[in-house]
Structures are given as structure tokens and as C-alpha cells.
Amino acid sequence: MRQNIVLIVLIGVIISALGFTSCAPDYQTEFEVKTLVVPDKSLSPIVFPIEGGSAVAEVITNVELSKWSTSSNAAWLTVEKREGQVDIQATRNDTYAPRVGRITIEYGHQAYYINVTQECKSSFMLVEGKVEGVVKSVSSVAGTVEVTVRSNLNVDHVLIPDTAAFIQLESIKNVAGKADEKRVTFKVAQNMARNPRYGTVTFQSSENYAQMASFVIVQEEMVMVKIPLRVDMLSSNAQEPREGPIANLIDGNPSTFFHSLWSGSISEMHYFQIVLDEPIDGCVFWYQNRNNSNGKAQNVSIMVSANGTEWTELIRITSGLPTGAGSTYESAYLAAKAPFKYFRFVVNATNDGQGPRFFNMAEFALYRIKE
Amino acid sequence: MKNNIILACLVLGFALTTACESYDFEQEQYKNEVGLLSNSQMIYDRQVADLSKDTDTIYLVAALSGTRPSDQDFKVTLMRGDSLIKAYNKSNFDIETNRYARLLSERYYTIPSLEAVIPAGQMQVKIPVYLRNLGEISPDSIYFLDYQIDPLNTDVFNLKKKEVLLRIYKSNEFSTTRRNVYYNYTSSFVTLLDLNNPLVRRPTSTNQVFPLAGNSVRMMAGDENLGEYKTALNRINERSIVVTIGKQTAMNPLAREVTITPYKSLDVVQLTPFEMYDNTFLINIISTPDGRRTYYKEFRLHYKYRLKSTDPYREVKAVLRMEYSPRAELL
Numbered sequence: 001m002r003q004n005i006v007l008i009v010l011i012g013v014i015i016s017a018l019g020f021t022s023c024a025p026d027y028q029t030e031f032e033v034k035t036l037v038v039p040d041k042s043l044s045p046i047v048f049p050i051e052g053g054s055a056v057a058e059v060i061t062n063v064e065l066s067k068w069s070t071s072s073n074a075a076w077l078t079v080e081k082r083e084g085q086v087d088i089q090a091t092r093n094d095t096y097a098p099r100v101g102r103i104t105i106e107y108g109h110q111a112y113y114i115n116v117t118q119e120c121k122s123s124f125m126l127v128e129g130k131v132e133g134v135v136k137s138v139s140s141v142a143g144t145v146e147v148t149v150r151s152n153l154n155v156d157h158v159l160i161p162d163t164a165a166f167i168q169l170e171s172i173k174n175v176a177g178k179a180d181e182k183r184v185t186f187k188v189a190q191n192m193a194r195n196p197r198y199g200t201v202t203f204q205s206s207e208n209y210a211q212m213a214s215f216v217i218v219q220e221e222m223v224m225v226k227i228p229l230r231v232d233m234l235s236s237n238a239q240e241p242r243e244g245p246i247a248n249l250i251d252g253n254p255s256t257f258f259h260s261l262w263s264g265s266i267s268e269m270h271y272f273q274i275v276l277d278e279p280i281d282g283c284v285f286w287y288q289n290r291n292n293s294n295g296k297a298q299n300v301s302i303m304v305s306a307n308g309t310e311w312t313e314l315i316r317i318t319s320g321l322p323t324g325a326g327s328t329y330e331s332a333y334l335a336a337k338a339p340f341k342y343f344r345f346v347v348n349a350t351n352d353g354q355g356p357r358f359f360n361m362a363e364f365a366l367y368r369i370k371e
Numbered sequence: 372m373k374n375n376i377i378l379a380c381l382v383l384g385f386a387l388t389t390a391c392e393s394y395d396f397e398q399e400q401y402k403n404e405v406g407l408l409s410n411s412q413m414i415y416d417r418q419v420a421d422l423s424k425d426t427d428t429i430y431l432v433a434a435l436s437g438t439r440p441s442d443q444d445f446k447v448t449l450m451r452g453d454s455l456i457k458a459y460n461k462s463n464f465d466i467e468t469n470r471y472a473r474l475l476s477e478r479y480y481t482i483p484s485l486e487a488v489i490p491a492g493q494m495q496v497k498i499p500v501y502l503r504n505l506g507e508i509s510p511d512s513i514y515f516l517d518y519q520i521d522p523l524n525t526d527v528f529n530l531k532k533k534e535v536l537l538r539i540y541k542s543n544e545f546s547t548t549r550r551n552v553y554y555n556y557t558s559s560f561v562t563l564l565d566l567n568n569p570l571v572r573r574p575t576s577t578n579q580v581f582p583l584a585g586n587s588v589r590m591m592a593g594d595e596n597l598g599e600y601k602t603a604l605n606r607i608n609e610r611s612i613v614v615t616i617g618k619q620t621a622m623n624p625l626a627r628e629v630t631i632t633p634y635k636s637l638d639v640v641q642l643t644p645f646e647m648y649d650n651t652f653l654i655n656i657i658s659t660p661d662g663r664r665t666y667y668k669e670f671r672l673h674y675k676y677r678l679k680s681t682d683p684y685r686e687v688k689a690v691l692r693m694e695y696s697p698r699a700e701l702l
Contacts, residue, residue: 073624073625074624095621095622097621097622098622099621099622099623100622100623100624100625101624102624102625102656109698113656113658113664157643159642159643161564162564162675162683162684162686163564163565163566163569197566204643206643209643209644209645209649210646
């Protein structure tokens, strides 16, 4: 019995020993984990001054120096690795624009990036002493606008928007004794509209496109003045002898009227003519119909001449002319290619039919641009 | 009795010796036959030529079928074919002849040798095709090389795989013809430069970008619509711009200067850089505070264009952006 107990205990001990040893690992391997860490504080963006300088990024690693790498994507930014750190060098920035670069520290597929910025030389660009907000007002007539631009940059771009086609760059001239100052002259075309117009001119430099200065040109609307007409300026190739003398066109009384020939006939289209005292470059005409229903001009040629012999058609109006009794019409501004003294209102057709045919009119006026 | 025992021994001996004879498994294995590698439509379209290289190489692949590699060399000789491309055009486009795929002109490729050998023990041989000047071919047309096995100078070949259409794709850093590549408009403006109708639009659509040469791409101007691609030829010619990517900017190595020109007849004028619309191609890396980074390819453009000489210009200030993975591009 005793022997059995000893045997059972012995077997139990042996089984326990086998059990414990079976839980032990089959083999032992020494793993050395290679790591490379750039601490957060070294990953902060670096800002270098204009003069350049140096900085250090800490590298915590157990990787051999030859097995990790560092690089920069910019020529002005150089890097050099040492045990536990990367030395960063920036050269001087002689430009007028800030520059950026990126440093990479990597081991295998693990990479850290450090963004680097370098400040630039300061620049300025002013139009009449301001970056923006200067307003140059000009009259409606064609002329020039001149501004002074001060800048330490090369002002090589003058931007005139498409919506301000009335402005053209004429010249950029250096100012004697002032290296950073230029006189810039623009041509401004005649404003033919009855509203003022605006254009913002912007100056830029390729040395730093972000540095801009601008000013606004405001051109007044076209202002018309009535040309004083006298009876001796007026004539017609078809005056009706029985009624409607031509003097009635300018008597200021809409109940009187001019009437072209109806009691006879001529082969020419009926017209009336005005001989001005001074030549003009263009005009606006206005008229009021006679207070009846016939003889209303519907197709009109406006002929002009400098000498009364050579005529050119300024415009032919074939639509939009009024037929109502006492109604009025005002033309757009009609610009001539050359100044003229002679003006003809030729009626090619009326609401009664094709000319030559009589027409009538109560009042007529002619306007020119106020200078 | 003794004779019976001898006879039994002989029968037993014969049975034992014949039973050891092996079965001829050869008759149950696939034969070794030469075939040209292609998909079920007889097109091999898995290779893309890199436009950034003066010459890039793709391959016609002659493969050997069979269960086991052969223990002998197989001679392969190729010759030009034309039946497949005709079948391809007829079955895909029928009477729309203007959409027909084209054979690549010899001006754009060289095959140094049409003869090759599949060595014993190997399953394929690659016949190199050197591609060049692919910037001159349209990214909108389908180009193939059509080659077939020369039956007189090739060892046993598979009749069903004797001809192949090798599709010519091209790609550069910015786009590819292998798939549709879209850039998204973001923070963009298209302004009609007309005082009477100063319409400002904010496109948020996409713009399909096509590779032209190694450093240039084509895209629709502004927010012009490409529409249905198969009928877009006139729209492409009339409304597309070419963006040519140049050297790195001095200010940012991740940005490169671009030049904007018309593709065909469009009136387009490149404007000076304005704020973020600085006429660059930028690798824009946007990092989040937790260290993750998102990579974008971005065209930052400032230009104006018009479709007719009597129209007012449309000013375009655009950021065209496509997210990408730098690691995936290395694959």
C-alpha cells in the first residue's frame, strides 16, 4: 500500500513537471525593434529670417546613421544628418517673395516632414501714395490721366480690365532722381454714354505678384449742349411754298411746323439742311412730329459734310422713328470720322410710303458735346 | 501438378510485371502551344506608355500553353495582322467610321525583331515595342497594334490565340488615357467680362483632363461642358485649352509654372497670377493636426477665353484639384 502511494505521488510529480515544461516557449528569439521618431517639437514649422540661418531637428532612433535619410526639396535649404539630429541650413533670401521648402526625414516607409518658410525682403507699391482707393476723375472728352507709382519692385504689369476698354496705357516713364518712382500715363477715350464709367487699373510686379496697387479712373458722362440754330442756317431742297416755312422748325412752338413739297414734285429725296457756324465732331439730334398723322419720317439718312460738296452718310435710321402726332425722337450720339459743318436730314420714306415724298416736322434741335 | 504450379508461377510473374507499367498521363495534359497573350476579346490592354520618357517600351507577349513547361524551345515569329481591327471596328462602331480605332503609324513605334524563342522550361517570351512621339497622337482616338503569328515560322500554335490587338495607352504625371481622369473645381470663378451682364459663376463641377505630351494636358476651358464624349469632337476643338507644365517655381519646389494655350481655335489669354490663382501646378499637401496628410494635384489657373471674337471674354480663376496617393503611384 505504501509503495502504491509513493508510486502515485511519483507519477504525479513527473506529470506536473512535464506539464510545466510543456508551457515553456519552443524557442527564444532576440527581436530588436528599430525605430525612428522625430518628436513633435521638432516637427513644428520652421521660419527663417531673410538672412537665413540654421535649425536642428531632433531624431530619436536606434537605427544606424547610414540607414536613415534626410532630404530637402529646395536648393536654398540644405540638410545634414548627424547622430540624433538633422542640421538645417537656409541661405539668404534676396527676393521679394517668401519661399517655402520641405524637409523629409525617413527610415523605410516611415517618414516625417518639416515645413520651412523663409521671409523675404519687404516691398511696397503705391499709387499716389496709396495701395488702393485713389480715384482719378476725368471729363467725358478724350484725354489722358497720369499717376505716380512708387515701388521698389519692377512694375512690369499694368492690368486694365476688359470692362474698361476706354482706358489705354500710353507710357511708363522714370522720374529723374527717384529710382523707385514712375509716371504712368493712360489715354482715356471719349465717353459717348449718358452715364459715368469706371475702370480700376492695377499694377503688379513679377518679382512679387502678391504685391499690388490700384486706382480708379472715373469718367464723367457725356454732357450735351444745344447748338443755337438761326433761320439763316436752315434750308431745304423741297420747301412747300403754300405752308410750313422752315423757320418753324426752330421757333419753339410745337403747333407750327415745317412742311416739305406736296404741291409739286422733285426727283430728289426731300431734306432740310443746317449749316453750322463751327465744325463739330458729332451730334445728337432731336425732333418733334407735327400734330397730325401723315408725313412722318420713317427712313432717314443723316448726311454730313465739311465743305457742303462732299457728303458722307453718318447713319441711316430705318426703324424706331415715331409716327404719332406730336411725338418726339432723340438720336444716340452720332460720331463723325471727321469734323463737319453741314448737316442734312434726308427723308427716304415716310409712313405714307417710299420717297421722294413730303414730310413734316414741328420742332428740330441739334446738340453737341460740352467741352 | 508440377506443371500446374509452374504455370501458376508464370501467370503470377506476368501479372506482377505488367502491373508495374505506368499509365501514359501525357495524353491527359494540355498541349504546349504558342499563343499571343490577350483577353477574351483578343485585346491586350494592360500596358501604359509613359509620356515623360522619350521612348517607352511595351511588349507583345507570346505565351506557351500547356499543363507543364516544355522541355524544348518554341520558335515564335510575328507578322502584321489586320483582321482583328476590322472586326473590332465593325462590331463596336458599325457605320460610325469617324469613331473607328486606328492602327498606330510606324512613325510612333519600332519593333526591333519579330522573331523570338520561348526557351525550354519557360512559359512566355516578351517582344519589345519601342514607342515614341506619342504626344503627337490624339488622346481621344483608340490606337492599336495588330499582330499575328506567322504560321510558317512558328512552332505549334493555338489558332484561337494567333492574333492580338495591342492597345496603346499613354499617361503622364497628370493624367492617363487608360481611365477617365477628373479634376474638381474648387474655389473657382468664371466671370463674364461684360459691363452690361457681369455674370459670375462658381463652378463646382469636374473637368476631364487628357494627357497630351509628357508635360502637357488638355481640358475644357472654364466651365464649358464636354458633354457626351463620343459626340464631343467639335466641342473639344472649339473649347479646349492646353496646360503645359514647366519648371519649378523659385518660391515653392512643390509648385511648377504652367502655360495656357488654345488646343485648336479657342481665343484664350493667360493672365498674370492673382492671389491663389497663380498659374501653377501644385502638389498640395494638406496635413491634419493628428499627422495625417492628404495629397492633391492642383492646377491653379488664371486666364480668360471667348468662343467668338465678338463675345466678351470670360475670366477664369480656377483651382482644379485631384486627390491622389503618392505611394499608390509608385506601384
